[in-house]
Amino acid sequence: MPDWGAHLSEMRQRAPLVHNITNYVAMNVMANVLLAAGASPAMVHAVEEAAEFTPLAGALTINIGTPSGPWVAAMEASAQAAQAAGLPWVLDPVAVGATAFRREIGARLLALGPAAIRGNASEILALSGAAAQGKGADSADPVAAAEEAARALACSTGAVVAVTGPVDYVTDGARGWRVANGHPAMPRVTALGCSLTGLVGAFLAGAEDRATATVAALAYFGLAGERAGETAAGPGSFQVALLDALATITPDALTAGARVQAA
Numbered sequence: 001m002p003d004w005g006a007h008l009s010e011m012r013q014r015a016p017l018v019h020n021i022t023n024y025v026a027m028n029v030m031a032n033v034l035l036a037a038g039a040s041p042a043m044v045h046a047v048e049e050a051a052e053f054t055p056l057a058g059a060l061t062i063n064i065g066t067p068s069g070p071w072v073a074a075m076e077a078s079a080q081a082a083q084a085a086g087l088p089w090v091l092d093p094v095a096v097g098a099t100a101f102r103r104e105i106g107a108r109l110l111a112l113g114p115a116a117i118r119g120n121a122s123e124i125l126a127l128s129g130a131a132a133q134g135k136g137a138d139s140a141d142p143v144a145a146a147e148e149a150a151r152a153l154a155c156s157t158g159a160v161v162a163v164t165g166p167v168d169y170v171t172d173g174a175r176g177w178r179v180a181n182g183h184p185a186m187p188r189v190t191a192l193g194c195s196l197t198g199l200v201g202a203f204l205a206g207a208e209d210r211a212t213a214t215v216a217a218l219a220y221f222g223l224a225g226e227r228a229g230e231t232a233a234g235p236g237s238f239q240v241a242l243l244d245a246l247a248t249i250t251p252d253a254l255t256a257g258a259r260v261q262a263a
């Protein structure tokens, strides 16, 4: 098994600038998650500047949670800029199955070569063209039901695909892992999946093996959730405790606490 903590250590040494085009709900929590982990977030979405900004960063993340025409234009321009610069970019296809608008955005972004795709089971099923039962931004499908779709999507796009839920599944089409870290309070705080997408971007910046870097980001976030769950009184204090745990988890603690199995 790879040394998961080494990925965290490398990310903190690089302290990458991560360019995020995310949704209105996620902006603050996602930026705080990236700062707590040791990366530098920048939320830059104006179509007038987004593509100019992208090459300054170590990675780009694109989240379609609250899309509108000009934002989508910025997403496409930044994804193209990342592709041209050889920078990894991560797609978070929020509620992609819900409307025709989102399905079209998802298909257009998929064609721009994401290095990784991170979504819940309903989103990964919908993005792959399979039937999905998502409830808006929330999943209504089990992770296991999306594993085959995830492998197919990884093979057709070349991206690492991460399906999150009670036990996460990650695949690059050839290899697969299950990540059991996490806490049941996590889906009760909004935008934690969106924030995790930002962390995947941070771990991918400069990484040699994008699949194991993605697994490490998921194990780290899930372990932080476990730590937060030990002290939190409810969803509000959980969010605060999660930030503290992200900042205090060491690479050695991640290596010891990661509950990852090859799948």
Ligand SMILES: Nc1ncnc2c1ncn2[C@@H]1O[C@H](COP(=O)(O)OP(=O)(O)OP(=O)(O)O)[C@@H](O)[C@H]1O
Pocket: 094, 119, 120, 121, 137, 138, 139, 164, 165, 166, 167, 168, 181, 182, 183, 184, 185, 186, 187, 189, 190, 191, 192, 193, 194, 195, 196, 218, 221, 222
């Ligand atoms: N029931 C659960 N038990 C433990 N961990 C969970 C559970 N559900 C989700 N998680 C963890 O929560 C994090 C976010 O994943 P989730 O699948 O909820 O994302 P999401 O649906 O895209 O969230 P959002 O759209 O609100 O940002 C991941 O680290 C995942 O492992």
Ligand SMILES: Cc1ncsc1CCO
Pocket: 023, 025, 026, 065, 066, 094, 137, 190, 191, 194
């Ligand atoms: C609640 C919500 N609605 C659109 S985006 C978002 C954040 C979680 O994906």
Ligand SMILES: [Mg+2]
Pocket: 092, 094, 119, 120, 137, 193, 194
């Ligand atoms: Mg989501």
